[in-house]
Amino acid sequence: MGDSVSPILVVGSVALDTVHTPTESATDVLGGGASYFCLAGSIFAPIRLVAVVGDDFSPANRALLESRNIDLGGLEVLKGKTFRWTARYSGVRLEERETLDTQLNVFAGFHPVLPAAYRSSRVVFLSNIQPDLQLDVLDQVEKADFVACDTIKLWLDTARPGLERVFRRVDCVLVNDEEAVQFSGQRFLPAAARQILSYGPRVVIIKRGENGSLLFTRDRVFLAPAHPLETVRDPTGAGDAFAGGLLGAVARAGHHGDDVLRRGMLYGSVLGSLAVEDFSVLRIASAKMPEIEGRLSTLVDMISLNGSRA
């Protein structure tokens, strides 16, 4: 990666997760949307992380992030405990999730303040934090080329006006299929995407897990296949890892034309597929570019009309 690649600013949660599956558990492992995004995105571009942790955040977790071209100048450390989240997965392919416990801890008082050098970031990812915090960040960013936001059902239910304001100010909205249907009141995804596009973003991405992700612009649709899965160990973080791959590709390319976005969707799928193969960020943190390019070529072949593999 050349020094000329634009750094990506990400604002979101860094957490300690406890995850149960029918056969395994992991306790207080590195999690939070921003962590997954950072480790996926940093394969492609330098990252600037704005988040908050407690004074219990381990040196090992900090060292892992620092080892990856992730600038921690915006990682605030407050007295108290780091955000804790506990969930249980079930179902044939661990597709059912039940949140057992959420302890915001120091995250309850999170007010993102961008270090001065971060304000000129050209590529920005607003992870799924409260919309008012996302807007606070946008107010501090000077002139980004590409701003993407994610959200969760909680904000659709409790902070819709703020979310609409966010949608009006970003280039790219990422949602999952249920969120798209709920937000728009439309049953079918093309109509749901059009409704979100009407707020102004150039791009709406609807994530559907193992069924792949759809990229909608005003007059085109792209379907990024999910990488064919052979196993799922912990589904946590797939969406944030996807966003890391996508925005990483945008930052590395230096523009966000349809060609970059479409290939970026495939990088997103690759990082999402890696994320679920192990607990926490273990698998994306150990992924190397040749492996990523190998999976990318499988995805490219999955949408090729050629009679033989390139």
Place this chain on the structure above:
Amino acid sequence: MGDSVSPILVVGSVALDTVHTPTESATDVLGGGASYFCLAGSIFAPIRLVAVVGDDFSPANRALLESRNIDLGGLEVLKGKTFRWTARYSGVRLEERETLDTQLNVFAGFHPVLPAAYRSSRVVFLSNIQPDLQLDVLDQVEKADFVACDTIKLWLDTARPGLERVFRRVDCVLVNDEEAVQFSGQRFLPAAARQILSYGPRVVIIKRGENGSLLFTRDRVFLAPAHPLETVRDPTGAGDAFAGGLLGAVARAGHHGDDVLRRGMLYGSVLGSLAVEDFSVLRIASAKMPEIEGRLSTLVDMISLNGSRA
């Protein structure tokens, strides 16, 4: 379509369906897997239909089939009533189906006998009838180039040995995702497809409705997007219409290389998307080639990595 296009032999059910949705109903309308397949496939190639109806089968239904390059020389008419099927759809996008009534009527005694001229058919579709009947048909076919079969959960539950014999004798198996998981005992679709491929077919197609369809061969996977839906009026027959588009493309091309199969999957998606837009076979019976090619180009663009639409 030139006279040189190979006719497709299809064996399956012709039925009269009664369908309820939350807002509409249709009574005793033309249905059955073979009907949907015929009307979709006949857009691409001549069809030879082997099926059975009762003496209540209307001249209008017969005339509709005959008007479409569908040879009815193998359509047996028995004294009694035509197969009747009644179902109710529900859910946000009518994705839930409950079968309310099945009356086999004359279909209960169906023993497919191929007219002599049909025995040399090069492209064959065994719709989802009882596996022993599918095997009866295979015994009467001389040397087909491409034989595809479909099935339903009922035969997985009640006729697995017969189904395994069918899988050993065909080139292409079509199943939906739930059937693939159940048949194989594998949770993930790539492993499920490999298990089915181990019986010998060169191709396994796993249909996932609005999530698109996957084509597996020994060393490649292709994902055909579903055409972006704006409405669903009656989901009946989408899978059979899909098969009609796919096998139609194979017959028209005269071979079943990966390029033909992959593009054929897209034609299948187009015909499936048309099938659900109206009750019975109404929409596929009225579809014209320019409209089909228009939808195909949307699907091609959905999997294109180009920065602008071709």
